Structure formats: structure tokens, C-alpha cells
């Protein structure tokens with residue numbers, strides 16, 4: 337079976353995705369009979385399309401962004417920019433990898449709309465559209481019979497959605513809580529282990545490339561909030577947005593707070609939590625002091641983890657997964673295969 341992909345964005349994650357895709361596509365063809373082709377790549381200024389499949393080696397030799405795509409002579413067209421390029425694509429699946437803006441949802445929201453109007457399925461690394469406009473996207477996807485996979489946007493290599501939707505299917509999910517942001521956990525770990533102040537640990541994380549050049553979204557809790565909201569909306573069939581979520585980051589945490597917690601036998605972690613209550617699903621993000629015996633307390637460095645509490649299946653904890661761009665890319669690639677599996681189009685195991 338052939339499956340055509342349209343990639344939106346040509347930055348860090350998109351290029352790691354192309355690298356991983358080109359390394360794994362033969363193995364996927366041999367294992368599943370699934371012939372994946374990358375037929376379209378769109379940037380903000382224009383895009384590339386080749387219905388026979390773009391040459392990934394040539395793509396990877398280009399510099400990032402639209403300025404790089406523009407150098408692919410013969411295939412570049414300004415008319416294929418952004419949503420217009422998606423609308424014009426013959427792809428079956430949109431792989432969305434543009435920057436995240438959780439307040440406007442753009443540019444990913446326009447891309448989601450363009451793809452869903454055509455009934456295209458979506459595999460997303462971008463959180464913005466789902467944080468801003470989950471309800472609208474759900475309605476549009478259901479009306480068009482399209483599916484959306486969010487693993488790449490919800491802690492990527494750490495299985496979150498997969499456990500919540502497959503492993504807990506049919507049971508009553510009561511709550512989940514997670515350490516979902518590697519940068520914040522790295523900062524808190526460095527403070528606890530080596531006595532750095534919060535500012536020193538953040539500066540070190542940026543200098544080592546662990547954190548984004550602008551780490552504010554991570555340390556202020558917005559990235560954790562985005563992931564928690566997307567998971568809560570998908571797993572509880574809710575429609576929560578940022579306005580309904582108290583968000584606290586780690587910037588106010590001092591070394592004294594950490595040492596006081598340790599004296600009580602506790603560790604401070606930035607935790608996104610969603611809980612079913614009598615008045616609906618409550619979501620909150622805050623730095624919490626949890627006992628050393630708590631399964632999330634032992635996560636150190638950029639490690640992530642999530643704990644589900646399900647009525648009959650019980651407590652399930654998952655941790656680990658590569659916390660780097662290639663691991664993220666591989667998580668999106670896995671979502672593409674499972675998208676096809678969900679449709680019953682892969683051979684039975």
C-alpha cells in the first residue's frame with residue numbers, strides 16, 4: 337500500500353523527520369508492505385511537490401527553511417506556500433512541524449484546516465492548533481472522516497497517548513499526571529544534585545542546547561500545560577483550553593525550597609495533572625513536592641514520565657524515551673504507521 341506524505345515546515349524537527357524517514361522507509365516497506373513517499377514539503381514562502389516522491393538526499397543537502405527549499409530547482413513554487421501548498425498536495429497525511437504558538441494556534445491551525453477540508457489525516461509535532469482550537473478541529477475531523485495523531489506533540493518518544501488510548505481503552509480513566517517537559521526537569525535536577533540556583537541551571541541548559549534559546553515557554557509551565565491539555569482533551573473527550581488551566585512554572589523555586597523538600601523526604605517536580613471530578617475534568621500545572629517513593633520523583637535530567645490512574649486496570653507508570661529531535665521525529669513516524677494500522681490497512685500481527 338502506498339501512502340503519500342506532505343511535510344509542513346522545513347526546520348529542525350522536519351529535517352530530522354526526513355532523515356529518520358529515509359533511513360527507515362525500506363524497513364517499513366519490507367515489514368508492513370507500506371510504501372511511504374514524501375511528495376510535498378511546504379515552507380512559509382513556498383513549497384516543493386513531486387508526486388513520484390521527493391529525493392530525500394537532495395532535500396537533506398539543503399539549508400533549513402524556505403530559503404533552503406527555494407534552492408531545489410525545478411520543483412520550488414511560491415504558490416505552494418503554507419496552507420495553499422497543503423490544499424494543492426495529493427498527500428494522504430499531513431505531517432505538521434511548524435513553530436508552535438499556543439495563543440493563536442497559527443500557522444498550524446490554518447494547516448490543520450486545509451488538510452482536514454480535504455479529508456487528509458494529520459500527524460502533528462505542533463501543539464498550537466490543538467491547544468487553541470481542539471473543539472473546532474475535532475468537529476472538522478469527524479465530519480471529514482480524518483484522523484489525527486498527537487504523539488509527536490505530547491512528549492514524543494515517551495508513550496502518552498498510546499498508553500492512554502490503547503492500553504486503557506474501555507476502562508474509566510480517573511486521572512493522569514506527568515513530568516512532561518525535559519528542560520524543567522533538567523533545571524530542577526541540576527539544582528537538587530549540584531546546588532545551582534534556578535537562573536544558573538536555566539542558563540546552563542540553554543548553553544548546553546538542552547533548552548531552547550528562549551526557554552520561557554518551558555520553565556514557565558506553558559509547554560507542560562499544552563501537552564496536558566491535549567492529552568486531557570483526547571483521553572477524557574473534553575474541551576479544555578488555556579483559559580481554564582492554572583499554570584505555574586519553576587522560576588520561583590529556590591534552592592532552599594528544594595532542600596526543605598528533601599528534608600521532608602520529597603522532591604520538587606513540575607507536574608501537569610488532569611483529574612476527573614464531579615464538576616468535570618480539572619487540569620493544572622504546578623511545581624509539586626512529592627515523596628521520594630512517588631514514581632515520578634526519581635526522574636532526573638531531561639527524563640519524562642507519566643502516571644495513569646484507571647478505575648479497574650489500576651496504576652500504570654511509563655518513563656523514558658529519547659529526549660532529542662531524532663527521537664521526536666521517530667515518534668511522529670511511529671504515529672504514521674499506527675494511523676494506517678488503526679484503519680485496518682496493515683497486515684495482522
Ligand SMILES: NC(=O)c1ccc[n+]([C@@H]2O[C@H](COP(=O)([O-])OP(=O)(O)OC[C@H]3O[C@@H](n4cnc5c(N)ncnc54)[C@H](OP(=O)(O)O)[C@@H]3O)[C@@H](O)[C@H]2O)c1
Pocket residue numbers: 344345346347348349350378379380381400401402403417418419433434435436443461462463488489492660661664
Ligand atoms: N524540539 C523538539 O524536540 C520538539 C519536540 C516535540 C515537538 N516539537 C515541535 O515541533 C515543531 C517544529 O519545531 P522545530 O524545532 O523544527 O522549529 P524550527 O526549527 O523553527 O522550524 C520550523 C520551520 O517552520 C517553517 N515555517 C514557519 N512558518 C511556516 C508556515 N506558515 N508554513 C510553513 N512553514 C513554516 C520555518 O521555515 P520558513 O519560515 O523559512 O519556511 C521553519 O523551517 C514546533 O511546533 C515544536 O514545538 C519540537
